[in-house]
Amino acid sequence: MTKQMTRQSGFGRWWRRRGRFVFSHGVLAFLALTMLAPFLWMVLASFKPLVEVEELNPFPSKWQPVNYLQVFREIPFARYYFNSLFVAGWVTFLQCLTSAMAAYAFARLRWKWRDHVFRLYLATLMIPGVVTMIPNYTLMVKLHLLDSYQGLIIPAAFTAFGTFLLRQFMLTIPRSLDEAAQMDGATHWQVFWDVILPLTRPGLITLAIFTFMGNYRSFFWPLVMIKSQHLRTLPVGMLYFDSIYGRQTNLLMAATVMNIVPLIILFVVTQKFLIKGIQLGAVKG
Amino acid sequence: MSWKTRRLRGHEGAAAMAFLLPNFLGFLVFTIGPVFFSLVASFSNWNLQRTIPFQWIGLENYAKLFHDPDFWLYFVNTGYLMLGLPVAIGGSLVLALLLNRDLRGIVAYRTLFYLPTFTSGVALLILWKALYNPDFGPVNVVINWFLDSLGVNRLVAILTGRELSAPQWLLSTRNLLGIGVEQVRIVAKQWGLGARDAIIIMGIWVAIGGNNMLLYLAGLSNIPQELLEAAQIDGAGRWATFRHVTWPQLAPTTFFIVVMSFIGGLQGGFEQARVMTGGGPAGTTTTLTYYIYTKAFEEFDIGYSCSIAWVLFIIIFVVTLINWKFGSRELNY
Amino acid sequence: MSMKGVFLGVFLCLVLLTFVAWRLRPAPAPPGKIPLTWVSDDNPARREQIALFNRLHPDYLLRLDPGNTGMEKVIVQSLAGVGPDLFDCYDGYQLSAYVRSGIAWDVTDALKKAGIDVTRDVWPAVFPNILHEGRVYGFPTNVAVNAIWFNKDIFDAAGIPYPTGTMTWQQFLPLAQKLTVRDKNGRAKRFGLLADWWNWKQFVLQWGGRMFTPDGTKCIIDSPEAIAGVQFFHDLIYRYRVMPSPVEEAAMATTGGWGSGAIHFFGGGKGAMALGGRWWLCTLRNVEGLRLGAFACPFGPKKVYRGYGRATLINAKSSRREAAVKFLLYEAGKPYNDLINHQADALAPVKKYCYTEEYLHDPAFPDEDFNAVWRDVMNYGLPDEVSPFVNGNRATRILNKQLDLVKNDQKSASAALHTAARQINEAIRDMLKQDPTLRMQYAKLTGRSGP
Structure with a gap:
């Protein structure tokens, strides 16, 4: 493309570049605006007095930053926040660790039933969550893990998806690297930690982000699992502002804004790795 | 291969077991086990009410399901809500293509497009409920302005003798295919825009810049630069390059996205039904997942709800196999 | 930093957080007090009702749990052993579901021992909430009529x-x-x-x-x-x-x-x-x-009104169920009934406490001159009919759907109610097929095996 363009006249080149630039930004900015508008409405609504929430005028007549304080007064918001981060943190840690290890076994080791077991893993990606929900719930009841952190963390900590994602990524790492390390007498444990994992870092970050966000937002499982006030996570805890006794949409919006800020920061910081870390598979060469 | 690596190979079986075990145990207990458990339960009349004695009833639940008009209606609802998937996936691809370059402010764009994914949840659903308010929701305010101020309605009135009015959105059982409320058949009166379409539009808005876009961006960044350059040297235009290089190279990504979206779509609709519509109006936004929940936790018929879940699974399985057969001939997983 | 270090660091942080979480768990009930949990809605009136109970019974500590309302949650959690001690029951269907799941505790004898005869004392409009096959399972919290x-x-x-x-x-x-x-x-x-x-x-x-x-x-x-x-x-x-x-x-x-x-x-x-x-x-x-x-309320061909209400039941799986009876007795007593009437949380469940001067003219609300209306209408209040032969949630789902269509003017009342009746009778047939106990009961009543 660049070669062709240098041959064109100065004006044409300027116009083509300029035109493309304007077009791209135009389309993107329009789309971004449609994405952003409801959020602006949400942020503005979080500063409104309750009665104004549904008025068409998006701006509050009187700004009420006190809504944000009120959230903390009405529900143990900090506790919910802590629970959400805590549960999502543990799940992410366990998931990354066990998935990376399993992925190593699938991507780097040769054993008898490897491809069959991997196909089984792949097949379970298709299982709808509702199929396993009731048995898992029953299992949690039998294990006396209902209404506990463990009941939120453990069932979510082992997934086929993480193993799949990391296995695909590890396949792209040149074999010569770990073979060289093994030549030098390294054990599999050492190869895994010192050669493969550092190179899998983008994949791990991607998995960590997906897992963290997925669990931080998770609604249904905590809803059925958790009974006690002090164990509730944010998505379930915020339902308080939407109950039939006092629907407080402005506070709900304030809570949501506070809820998503850490996610946005996380995303902005990691979005580069996020894209590098996904290797779904290649076309047969 | 030196004697040392050969010695290691001998131990690979044992090492593999050690590496696999933590994940595999969890996988066995929380995925494989429950799947078979629910299969077994679907052959029983397991009910949480004590007066109903436990019994193995073979395929009776499945037979009942085929004659359950609600099941078919909710099945159609679920399928209808998935009509937005192609648009959402296509949109994600277009967005990814637009974003896959060194533009200034690219991080801001990516973050903005990802915003709906962060927020998905109660607040987002309540927000859309307000947007869809038929009388003063911004969506209809814009539509009414379009119809009245821009004179569209005057034109329509001249052409057809009738005026258009803005849709009732979440309050309406209408839909673009004209599916009836109580039976699965086409009813002219039901033609229009209603609750299901409202949920589809919202779904597209949420999904378009979400994980699918990220997957496409990843896929695009993995296309070897040589291939694109080779195409340009051959004089291929932008469309030809996309058609013959980019699109085939994205095949694994597209395949993955299609399969995962399909699975997500078939088991979707729970939160929308719970928060926005309560499954209504007249059950038109009740999806299979919501029905499974209702059967298990409101009517306590666990056996029956397991059989619905398994039918869902079988559908997904078959569709994925078909996908696999046609879509993945050149793929290498 | 090596990956080992990263993982180890994260692990240590999480362990630390676990310790924090463990330290932050709520304190158990103070020694010497019997803790009771009541799953009910978070209506502001509820807090006063609880405070009064705790004041009258200093050896108890009653707490409200508004986050687990809903029949399905109560049943599933109680079966799993983490249910509340007390919970609400809104109609006869719920009571039958609670009884049939083994969650509702039979308090017939306990109430009799305390000298309470529910059929004599409380408004009939809430009988279905507490009476099931001749046994008593709870005490009403309040009654209402429109x-x-x-x-x-x-x-x-x-x-x-x-x-x-x-x-x-x-x-x-x-x-x-x-x-x-x-x-x-x-x-x-x-x-x-x-x-x-x-x-x-x-x-x-x-x-x-x-x-x-x-x-x-x-x-x-x-x-x-x-x-x-x-x-x-x-x-x-x-x-x-x-x-x-x-x-x-x-x-x-x-x-x-x-x-x-x-x-x-x-x-x-x-x-x-x-x-x-x-x-x-x-x-x-x-x-x-x-x-x-x-x-x-105006009347039609018949002068009757729909009565409704709430009752409190005791979880049969709770280890403190004996102690929880105290709360039912509290609901039968004068302080509670007066409080309900004063709060206007509908009407007091015990009839005689609605025939007082304080009820008619609450000194705190001198403008409210209409209290006699509610009491008089309550006398004509009929409870919702319930059939033991159908799952209440299913019947409700069927009716809601059809009535939704009528409300939206999409279906005539006649067509909608015909469909509803047909589907509910199908549900009855379904239920009979599944449940041998009901089948026997049905045959005894009708001599037939299905509607």
Whole structure:
């Protein structure tokens, strides 16, 4: 493309570049605006007095930053926040660790039933969550893990998806690297930690982000699992502002804004790795 | 291969077991086990009410399901809500293509497009409920302005003798295919825009810049630069390059996205039904997942709800196999 | 940093957080106190009721758990061993589901020992909430019946005298029509009457319809009487246009406050009259400057009203179920009943405490001169009919769907109720097929094996 363009006249080149630039930004900015508008409405609504929430005028007549304080007064918001981060943190840690290890076994080791077991893993990606929900719930009841952190963390900590994602990524790492390390007498444990994992870092970050966000937002499982006030996570805890006794949409919006800020920061910081870390598979060469 | 690596190979079986075990145990207990458990339960009349004695009833639940008009209606609802998937996936691809370059402010764009994914949840659903308010929701305010101020309605009135009015959105059982409320058949009166379409539009808005876009961006960044350059040297235009290089190279990504979206779509609709519509109006936004929940936790018929879940699974399985057969001939997983 | 270090670091952080979480767990009940949990809604009135109990019984510590309401949650959690000690029951279907799941504890003897005879003491409208096959499973928290609230200012402005006494719906219509105000485009500025749609059950009763045959073996909601009742309720919206349609309701709704029920619209001055219970006062007292009146709900061919209420049951799986009886006795006593009447959390469950001077003229609310209305109407209150042969949630789902269609003017009352009756009878057949105990009971009542 660049070669062709240098041959064109100065004006044409300027116009083509300029035109493309304007077009791209135009389309993107329009789309971004449609994405952003409801959020602006949400942020503005979080500063409104309750009665104004549904008025068409998006701006509050009187700004009420006190809504944000009120959230903390009405529900143990900090506790919910802590629970959400805590549960999502543990799940992410366990998931990354066990998935990376399993992925190593699938991507780097040769054993008898490897491809069959991997196909089984792949097949379970298709299982709808509702199929396993009731048995898992029953299992949690039998294990006396209902209404506990463990009941939120453990069932979510082992997934086929993480193993799949990391296995695909590890396949792209040149074999010569770990073979060289093994030549030098390294054990599999050492190869895994010192050669493969550092190179899998983008994949791990991607998995960590997906897992963290997925669990931080998770609604249904905590809803059925958790009974006690002090164990509730944010998505379930915020339902308080939407109950039939006092629907407080402005506070709900304030809570949501506070809820998503850490996610946005996380995303902005990691979005580069996020894209590098996904290797779904290649076309047969 | 030196004697040392050969010695290691001998131990690979044992090492593999050690590496696999933590994940595999969890996988066995929380995925494989429950799947078979629910299969077994679907052959029983397991009910949480004590007066109903436990019994193995073979395929009776499945037979009942085929004659359950609600099941078919909710099945159609679920399928209808998935009509937005192609648009959402296509949109994600277009967005990814637009974003896959060194533009200034690219991080801001990516973050903005990802915003709906962060927020998905109660607040987002309540927000859309307000947007869809038929009388003063911004969506209809814009539509009414379009119809009245821009004179569209005057034109329509001249052409057809009738005026258009803005849709009732979440309050309406209408839909673009004209599916009836109580039976699965086409009813002219039901033609229009209603609750299901409202949920589809919202779904597209949420999904378009979400994980699918990220997957496409990843896929695009993995296309070897040589291939694109080779195409340009051959004089291929932008469309030809996309058609013959980019699109085939994205095949694994597209395949993955299609399969995962399909699975997500078939088991979707729970939160929308719970928060926005309560499954209504007249059950038109009740999806299979919501029905499974209702059967298990409101009517306590666990056996029956397991059989619905398994039918869902079988559908997904078959569709994925078909996908696999046609879509993945050149793929290498 | 090596990956090992990263993982180890994260692991240590999480362990530390686990320790923090462990330290942050809530303190157990103070020694010497018996802790009780009550799953109920977070109505502000509930807190006072709990505070009074804790004050009267210092050896107990009753706590509210508003986050686990809903029958399915209570049953599933109780079966799993983490249920509450006390929970609410809203109708006969719920009671039968609780009993059949083994969750409701039989308190017949415990109450008898304390000298309480529920059939003598409490309003009959809540019998289905506590009585199942001749056994008692709880005590009512409150009872309610709907009458017509009216906004005195709107009547004064229109120069219409306040209605008193009873009238038929036909006599009521002109009044409602006079008070409905629409602009020249037909958009309503104010409605003559506001009523939540679930009041259709009362219209069925008043037109002489029934949900089931007396033995509960067959659904007869498609009788001409029931159809006429629902049809009239529908006509209030679409023919006489004195009540808002769903679309008009949506136009009035806001996400703030109490949401979108008739109670909210009435408080906001969108209606001159509204069909509601005494418990509306819990909200309406907070509306500044609202001057209220009330009169008995108009009647149809029959002078009956739909009574409803709540009861508290004891979890049979709870280790503190014996202690929880204390709360039921509290609900039967004077302090609690007086508090309910004072809070206007509908009406006190025990009849005799509604026949007091404090009830009629609460010194704290001198303007409320309408309390006699509720008590008198309560005497005509009939509870919802329940059939043991059908799952209540399923019947409700079927009815809601059909009535939704009527409300939206998409289906005639006759067609909708015929469909509903057919589907509910199918559900009965289904239930009989599954449950041998019910099958026997059904055969004994009818001599047949299905409806």
